[in-house]
Amino acid sequence: MVDYDRFFSQDVHSFFRSPVREIFKRVDLNSIYSFAGGYPSASTFPLEDIKKTTAEVIDKYGAKAFQYGATQGVPELRNAVADRYSVPVERVQITSSSQQGIDVCTRVLVNPGDVVLTSNPTYLGALQSFKSYRAKIVGVPHSSDIEEFRQEYVTALEQCKGSGDKVKFLYMIPDFQNPSGETLTLEERKVLVGLAEEYNFLIVEDSPYRELRYEGEDVPTMYSLAPDRVLLLGSFSKIFAPGFRLGWILAAPELLDKIYVCKQSLDLCPPIMDQYVAAEFLTSGRLDRNLKKSIALYKGKRDLLLSLLAKYMPEGVTWTRPEGGLFLFLTMPEGFDAVKFYDVALDNEVAYVAGTFFRTDGKGLNTMRMNFSFLDESRMEEGVRILADIVKQHI
Amino acid sequence: MVDYDRFFSQDVHSFFRSPVREIFKRVDLNSIYSFAGGYPSASTFPLEDIKKTTAEVIDKYGAKAFQYGATQGVPELRNAVADRYSVPVERVQITSSSQQGIDVCTRVLVNPGDVVLTSNPTYLGALQSFKSYRAKIVGVPHSSDIEEFRQEYVTALEQCKGSGDKVKFLYMIPDFQNPSGETLTLEERKVLVGLAEEYNFLIVEDSPYRELRYEGEDVPTMYSLAPDRVLLLGSFSKIFAPGFRLGWILAAPELLDKIYVCKQSLDLCPPIMDQYVAAEFLTSGRLDRNLKKSIALYKGKRDLLLSLLAKYMPEGVTWTRPEGGLFLFLTMPEGFDAVKFYDVALDNEVAYVAGTFFRTDGKGLNTMRMNFSFLDESRMEEGVRILADIVKQHI
Numbered sequence: 001m002v003d004y005d006r007f008f009s010q011d012v013h014s015f016f017r018s019p020v021r022e023i024f025k026r027v028d029l030n031s032i033y034s035f036a037g038g039y040p041s042a043s044t045f046p047l048e049d050i051k052k053t054t055a056e057v058i059d060k061y062g063a064k065a066f067q068y069g070a071t072q073g074v075p076e077l078r079n080a081v082a083d084r085y086s087v088p089v090e091r092v093q094i095t096s097s098s099q100q101g102i103d104v105c106t107r108v109l110v111n112p113g114d115v116v117l118t119s120n121p122t123y124l125g126a127l128q129s130f131k132s133y134r135a136k137i138v139g140v141p142h143s144s145d146i147e148e149f150r151q152e153y154v155t156a157l158e159q160c161k162g163s164g165d166k167v168k169f170l171y172m173i174p175d176f177q178n179p180s181g182e183t184l185t186l187e188e189r190k191v192l193v194g195l196a197e198e199y200n201f202l203i204v205e206d207s208p209y210r211e212l213r214y215e216g217e218d219v220p221t222m223y224s225l226a227p228d229r230v231l232l233l234g235s236f237s238k239i240f241a242p243g244f245r246l247g248w249i250l251a252a253p254e255l256l257d258k259i260y261v262c263k264q265s266l267d268l269c270p271p272i273m274d275q276y277v278a279a280e281f282l283t284s285g286r287l288d289r290n291l292k293k294s295i296a297l298y299k300g301k302r303d304l305l306l307s308l309l310a311k312y313m314p315e316g317v318t319w320t321r322p323e324g325g326l327f328l329f330l331t332m333p334e335g336f337d338a339v340k341f342y343d344v345a346l347d348n349e350v351a352y353v354a355g356t357f358f359r360t361d362g363k364g365l366n367t368m369r370m371n372f373s374f375l376d377e378s379r380m381e382e383g384v385r386i387l388a389d390i391v392k393q394h395i
Numbered sequence: 396m397v398d399y400d401r402f403f404s405q406d407v408h409s410f411f412r413s414p415v416r417e418i419f420k421r422v423d424l425n426s427i428y429s430f431a432g433g434y435p436s437a438s439t440f441p442l443e444d445i446k447k448t449t450a451e452v453i454d455k456y457g458a459k460a461f462q463y464g465a466t467q468g469v470p471e472l473r474n475a476v477a478d479r480y481s482v483p484v485e486r487v488q489i490t491s492s493s494q495q496g497i498d499v500c501t502r503v504l505v506n507p508g509d510v511v512l513t514s515n516p517t518y519l520g521a522l523q524s525f526k527s528y529r530a531k532i533v534g535v536p537h538s539s540d541i542e543e544f545r546q547e548y549v550t551a552l553e554q555c556k557g558s559g560d561k562v563k564f565l566y567m568i569p570d571f572q573n574p575s576g577e578t579l580t581l582e583e584r585k586v587l588v589g590l591a592e593e594y595n596f597l598i599v600e601d602s603p604y605r606e607l608r609y610e611g612e613d614v615p616t617m618y619s620l621a622p623d624r625v626l627l628l629g630s631f632s633k634i635f636a637p638g639f640r641l642g643w644i645l646a647a648p649e650l651l652d653k654i655y656v657c658k659q660s661l662d663l664c665p666p667i668m669d670q671y672v673a674a675e676f677l678t679s680g681r682l683d684r685n686l687k688k689s690i691a692l693y694k695g696k697r698d699l700l701l702s703l704l705a706k707y708m709p710e711g712v713t714w715t716r717p718e719g720g721l722f723l724f725l726t727m728p729e730g731f732d733a734v735k736f737y738d739v740a741l742d743n744e745v746a747y748v749a750g751t752f753f754r755t756d757g758k759g760l761n762t763m764r765m766n767f768s769f770l771d772e773s774r775m776e777e778g779v780r781i782l783a784d785i786v787k788q789h790i
Contacts, residue, residue: 002623004649007563007597009506009528015656021466042458050461051453058446063437066445066636071416096491096640097662111404128660133404168402202402228397243461243667245491254399261410265523267492271666272638 033383098235098247121358139360176325312388428778493630493642516753534755571720
């Protein structure tokens with residue numbers, strides 16, 4: 001027998017498994033009432049259009065669609081992304097998933113012990129990546145008062161300064177956050193960008209949900225406020241389909257240059273045919289036509305879930321009211337343990353993700369994230385009813 | 396202006412650009428006589444079959460082909476790989492390219508300063524990855540005498556031991572090596588596996604070319620000799636098409652478990668539809684039928700290049716005679732500088748890769764790698780004639 005432990009790198013000891021992905025191993029999400037994953041609705045994938053577009057791409061590009069390609073991404077897709085978001089193409093790097101975007105930014109910016117500042121709670125996959133590079137993660141609580149909001153970040157920054165820790169970047173999902181569903185105001189974004197200048201750190205703006213807005217007005221991206229300070233991560237997963245594993249980074253050329261060299265040794269280049277298919281979807285308007293339908297569907301689902309929670313949840317349970325995205329966040333009365341409770345829920349064929357998994361401090365045991373994009377509308381009432389019934393029995 | 400330098404991680408200072416990929420930026424490989432990249436011939440991509448299979452996959456799997464999937468790879472592809480190579484499916488991890496396989500193995504196994512042992516020369520993309528994690532790369536020269544062969548490795552291992560360096564793994568391409576084209580004998584493989592036991596290190600066996608054999612008999616993989624010591628990296632790039640960016644790792648479940656958790660934060664999962672297409676190609680026999688044609692084509696190209704070198708190259712130039720793969724390796728008389736000479740060649744529309752780029756010690760200035768898979772047979776004679784003419788003028 002080989003003793004493998006002696007071979008593992010130090011980073012390995014900081015890896016942790018996604019509790020969300022562990023859930024997916026235990027159950028078939030299609031056969032239960034799942035509010036768990038961040039999965040788009042299967043009904044939003046434009047299957048016939050993809051089939052048609054794939055055939056067109058093979059006819060149009062031929063062997064080029066299957067050969068090695070540029071590490072930055074194929075020019076057609078880089079240009080389409082640059083056009084859509086009105087940025088120079090030199091500021092566009094295509095990634096093999098926006099998770100790779102998080103990972104490669106961390107790799108290029110973070111030494112063990114460096115601080116990554118995050119909202120608290122925040123996206124689990126980002127926490128996985130930061131921890132895997134042994135970053136010191138400092139989660140900052142959210143205050144809805146703008147002065148207190150600023151003060152929370154100043155306090156965290158001053159503490160880092162005091163202990164000699166180097167803050168490399170702030171990780172933020174300003175639009176329809178995962179897991180809270182909340183959106184930062186323009187004022188809040190300006191505060192954060194201002195602090196980035198003042199304390200000299202970068203901002204990684206993770207923006208996978210931004211185009212899924214169901215009400216209200218777009219708020220400018222942090223990237224648009226400070227394009228040299230902010231790296232924006234985009235994703236095709238929620239506006240097109242996750243199976244393609246394609247995303248992008250918008251950033252200053254000086255930063256992209258290092259990311260580009262890193263990506264050479266990570267995977268050489270993103271999948272080629274998939275990039276051409278995504279480019280065709282963007283430029284032909286097919287993506288936008290499909291996205292419009294997804295938004296209508298998800299708006300209906302969000303409204304339905306909000307009304308069902310109001311109808312079934314006992315007093316003392318509160319939740320966020322997201323203007324877009326895929327999630328809302330529930331807070332149960334103090335004392336409720338959403339981690340322990342999880343097995344009971346699963347026995348009753350309901351799944352969610354415990355809110356504490358998204359936190360940097362182990363708190364928030366009485367919170368849970370509910371996804372409303374995946375579960376079929378016809379099954380949502382039954383799911384909420386079951387969940388609410390068990391909640392009632394446990395508070 | 397933001398001073399970005401202060402933000403970069405220590406790893407970044409060890410990144411280096413692939414000189415091969417830099418060449419691809421300078422010229423359109425299709426318009427010159429390119430012996431440079433490790434590109435398969437575009438004519439080997441089964442375009443019509445891929446188009447048909449993609450449509451079939453979309454009909455068969457529907458939305459599942461575009462949803463998130465398992466981090467280990469879709470079961471259909473894992474099973475197909477397990478069947479093809481007669482390994483238990485628990486020992487199969489699908490990767491988003493075999494370059495990712497190299498990267499993730501290094502990430503999971505290597506701390507800065509740890510030793511990675513390699514043949515010298517070896518694959519450039521592997522050197523990029525090892526250096527990016529600040530590994531100490533120790534290149535070992537190849538001797539064709541089995542006792543000397545063993546002794547070279549023992550010397551290197553003893554030196555590491557003496558200086559307190561921890562050897563984590565040996566990186567090897569035993570079949571039709573990149574860049575040399577050479578294949579390790581069974582005896583040599585047994586020596587290396589024996590040393591791995593004796594000195595307690597692992598072996599990463601990079602095996603992208605193994606199925607492209609044009610003569611002689613298969614030699615057992617090192618993985619088959621010691622499945623608990625060896626991680627085998629496979630690739631669809633040379634037996635199917637590089638554009639899919641799909642590969643696999645065969646290894647002990649204890650190792651794959653860490654690689655699996657690492658891959659969660661790297662990119663969640665490989666592209667889904669592409670995996671189903673690859674699985675269909677494997678199980679339907681389409682891949683093998685196509686591979687048979689590729690082998691016939693490449694055998695012809697290898698034979699042609701060997702005969703052209705014999706016809707045109709001046710005395711004093713020698714080259715390897717590969718039994719398979721995509722490359723052969725030329726040695727010019729001492730004093731010839733293949734790096735300096737490269738611009739002259741490019742001015743005359745011929746491209747190759749200088750052999751020194753594949754070395755860990757900067758030596759081998761008088762060597763070059765020639766690829767024979769990419770350039771069309773009809774253009775090969777002219778390419779070799781031009782190259783040989785300039786060589787004659789410079790030795």
